[in-house]
Amino acid sequence: MPLNLTNHQWAEFRKIKADVKLPLRLVFMEKGTSYPEKTVLTTAKEHDRNQLEVRVDDRECMYVFDRGYLDFERFDRMTDEGFFFLTRLIKNAVIRDIYDFKIPADSAVWSDQMVLIGTVQNRAENYFRLLKAKDSKGNILCLITNRFDFEPDEISDIYKSRWAIELFFKWIKQHLNIKKF
16 A cells, blocks of 8 residues: 555655555355454565465365465475465466366366476475466466365365455555555
Protein backbone atom coordinates (compact mmCIF):
# COMPACT_ATOMS: atom_id res chain seq x y z
CA MET A 1 0.00 0.00 0.00
CA PRO A 2 1.53 3.33 -0.99
CA LEU A 3 1.84 5.92 1.76
CA ASN A 4 2.80 9.58 1.96
CA LEU A 5 6.53 9.68 2.75
CA THR A 6 6.24 12.99 4.59
CA ASN A 7 3.81 11.49 7.12
CA HIS A 8 5.18 7.94 7.16
CA GLN A 9 8.97 8.21 7.13
CA TRP A 10 9.24 4.88 8.98
CA ALA A 11 7.93 3.16 5.83
CA GLU A 12 10.46 4.65 3.39
CA PHE A 13 10.60 2.50 0.27
CA ARG A 14 12.40 4.81 -2.16
CA LYS A 15 13.72 8.37 -1.82
CA ILE A 16 10.31 9.85 -2.66
CA LYS A 17 7.96 7.03 -1.72
CA ALA A 18 6.73 5.19 1.35
CA ASP A 19 5.09 1.80 1.09
CA VAL A 20 3.98 -1.08 3.32
CA LYS A 21 2.95 -4.68 2.79
CA LEU A 22 0.15 -6.30 4.68
CA PRO A 23 0.40 -10.03 3.98
CA LEU A 24 -2.71 -11.82 5.12
CA ARG A 25 -3.04 -15.42 6.24
CA LEU A 26 -6.49 -16.73 5.44
CA VAL A 27 -8.03 -19.89 6.79
CA PHE A 28 -10.23 -21.78 4.33
CA MET A 29 -12.63 -24.02 6.22
CA GLU A 30 -15.05 -25.43 3.70
CA LYS A 31 -16.46 -24.33 0.37
CA GLY A 32 -17.24 -20.62 0.64
CA THR A 33 -16.05 -20.19 4.23
CA SER A 34 -12.81 -18.39 5.05
CA TYR A 35 -11.56 -15.92 7.61
CA PRO A 36 -8.40 -13.85 8.13
CA GLU A 37 -6.25 -15.30 10.87
CA LYS A 38 -2.95 -13.45 10.95
CA THR A 39 -1.20 -10.53 9.35
CA VAL A 40 2.19 -8.90 9.80
CA LEU A 41 2.69 -5.31 8.68
CA THR A 42 6.11 -4.78 7.08
CA THR A 43 7.75 -2.05 5.09
CA ALA A 44 7.90 -2.70 1.35
CA LYS A 45 11.71 -2.93 1.56
CA GLU A 46 11.35 -6.18 3.50
CA HIS A 47 11.61 -9.08 1.06
CA ASP A 48 8.75 -11.58 1.18
CA ARG A 49 11.09 -14.54 1.66
CA ASN A 50 12.38 -13.05 4.92
CA GLN A 51 8.87 -13.18 6.36
CA LEU A 52 8.20 -16.81 5.45
CA GLU A 53 9.89 -18.15 8.59
CA VAL A 54 7.61 -15.93 10.71
CA ARG A 55 4.41 -16.95 8.94
CA VAL A 56 4.91 -20.71 8.56
CA ASP A 57 4.19 -22.17 11.97
CA ASP A 58 1.31 -24.68 11.69
CA ARG A 59 1.87 -28.16 10.26
CA GLU A 60 -1.87 -28.67 9.78
CA CYS A 61 -2.01 -25.89 7.16
CA MET A 62 -1.03 -25.73 3.53
CA TYR A 63 0.70 -22.45 2.77
CA VAL A 64 -0.15 -20.95 -0.60
CA PHE A 65 2.06 -18.10 -1.75
CA ASP A 66 3.33 -16.30 -4.82
CA ARG A 67 6.64 -16.58 -6.67
CA GLY A 68 8.23 -13.96 -4.42
CA TYR A 69 8.79 -16.71 -1.88
CA LEU A 70 10.56 -19.07 -4.28
CA ASP A 71 13.47 -20.71 -2.46
CA PHE A 72 14.37 -24.35 -3.16
CA GLU A 73 16.36 -24.75 0.06
CA ARG A 74 13.39 -23.50 2.07
CA PHE A 75 11.04 -25.85 0.18
CA ASP A 76 13.27 -28.75 1.22
CA ARG A 77 13.33 -27.57 4.83
CA MET A 78 9.54 -27.10 4.90
CA THR A 79 9.03 -30.57 3.46
CA ASP A 80 11.49 -32.16 5.89
CA GLU A 81 9.80 -30.40 8.83
CA GLY A 82 6.28 -31.50 7.77
CA PHE A 83 4.92 -28.20 6.40
CA PHE A 84 2.88 -28.17 3.19
CA PHE A 85 3.07 -25.48 0.52
CA LEU A 86 1.80 -24.54 -2.92
CA THR A 87 3.25 -21.82 -5.13
CA ARG A 88 3.85 -20.80 -8.73
CA LEU A 89 7.13 -21.78 -10.26
CA ILE A 90 9.21 -19.25 -12.18
CA LYS A 91 9.32 -19.75 -15.94
CA ASN A 92 13.04 -20.47 -16.18
CA ALA A 93 13.15 -23.04 -13.35
CA VAL A 94 15.18 -26.14 -14.14
CA ILE A 95 12.97 -29.21 -13.82
CA ARG A 96 13.74 -32.91 -14.14
CA ASP A 97 10.70 -35.12 -14.71
CA ILE A 98 10.57 -38.25 -12.56
CA TYR A 99 7.04 -39.57 -13.08
CA ASP A 100 3.85 -38.55 -14.94
CA PHE A 101 0.62 -39.04 -13.00
CA LYS A 102 -2.64 -39.90 -14.74
CA ILE A 103 -5.07 -37.03 -15.02
CA PRO A 104 -8.85 -37.49 -14.98
CA ALA A 105 -10.40 -36.92 -18.41
CA ASP A 106 -12.52 -33.95 -17.24
CA SER A 107 -9.66 -32.22 -15.39
CA ALA A 108 -8.75 -28.56 -15.90
CA VAL A 109 -5.14 -29.57 -15.16
CA TRP A 110 -3.31 -30.78 -18.25
CA SER A 111 -0.07 -32.01 -16.64
CA ASP A 112 0.67 -33.62 -13.26
CA GLN A 113 4.22 -34.78 -12.57
CA MET A 114 6.63 -35.75 -9.83
CA VAL A 115 9.78 -33.68 -10.39
CA LEU A 116 13.10 -32.58 -9.02
CA ILE A 117 13.68 -28.83 -9.20
CA GLY A 118 16.85 -26.81 -9.51
CA THR A 119 20.27 -27.07 -11.09
CA VAL A 120 23.07 -29.36 -9.99
CA GLN A 121 24.52 -26.48 -7.93
CA ASN A 122 21.19 -25.39 -6.44
CA ARG A 123 18.78 -28.33 -6.46
CA ALA A 124 16.09 -29.29 -4.00
CA GLU A 125 16.65 -32.71 -2.44
CA ASN A 126 12.98 -33.67 -2.15
CA TYR A 127 10.58 -34.70 -4.87
CA PHE A 128 7.82 -32.24 -5.62
CA ARG A 129 4.63 -32.22 -7.63
CA LEU A 130 4.40 -29.97 -10.67
CA LEU A 131 0.97 -29.22 -12.09
CA LYS A 132 0.28 -27.23 -15.22
CA ALA A 133 -3.10 -25.58 -15.60
CA LYS A 134 -4.54 -22.61 -17.43
CA ASP A 135 -5.79 -19.51 -15.70
CA SER A 136 -8.95 -17.62 -16.72
CA LYS A 137 -6.98 -15.72 -19.42
CA GLY A 138 -5.52 -18.89 -20.93
CA ASN A 139 -2.03 -18.42 -19.46
CA ILE A 140 -0.23 -21.53 -18.27
CA LEU A 141 0.30 -21.73 -14.52
CA CYS A 142 3.12 -23.99 -13.33
CA LEU A 143 2.28 -24.90 -9.74
CA ILE A 144 4.72 -26.63 -7.41
CA THR A 145 3.71 -28.36 -4.18
CA ASN A 146 4.76 -31.07 -1.79
CA ARG A 147 1.19 -32.40 -1.53
CA PHE A 148 0.72 -35.67 -3.36
CA ASP A 149 -2.54 -36.60 -1.58
CA PHE A 150 -4.83 -34.04 -3.26
CA GLU A 151 -6.50 -34.40 -6.63
CA PRO A 152 -4.96 -32.22 -9.37
CA ASP A 153 -8.07 -30.04 -9.68
CA GLU A 154 -8.13 -29.46 -5.91
CA ILE A 155 -4.59 -28.08 -6.02
CA SER A 156 -5.40 -25.89 -9.00
CA ASP A 157 -8.55 -24.57 -7.29
CA ILE A 158 -6.63 -23.79 -4.10
CA TYR A 159 -4.14 -21.68 -6.02
CA LYS A 160 -6.90 -19.95 -7.98
CA SER A 161 -8.56 -19.03 -4.66
CA ARG A 162 -5.30 -17.40 -3.62
CA TRP A 163 -5.20 -15.49 -6.88
CA ALA A 164 -8.72 -14.18 -6.23
CA ILE A 165 -7.32 -12.51 -3.11
CA GLU A 166 -4.62 -10.83 -5.23
CA LEU A 167 -7.27 -9.53 -7.60
CA PHE A 168 -9.29 -8.22 -4.66
CA PHE A 169 -6.34 -6.19 -3.34
CA LYS A 170 -5.59 -4.96 -6.87
CA TRP A 171 -9.19 -3.77 -7.13
CA ILE A 172 -8.86 -1.95 -3.79
CA LYS A 173 -5.72 -0.14 -4.97
CA GLN A 174 -7.42 0.90 -8.22
CA HIS A 175 -10.77 1.99 -6.81
CA LEU A 176 -10.14 3.27 -3.29
CA ASN A 177 -8.02 6.32 -2.62
CA ILE A 178 -5.59 4.75 -0.14
CA LYS A 179 -2.72 7.11 -1.00
CA LYS A 180 -4.02 9.53 1.66
CA PHE A 181 -3.97 6.78 4.26
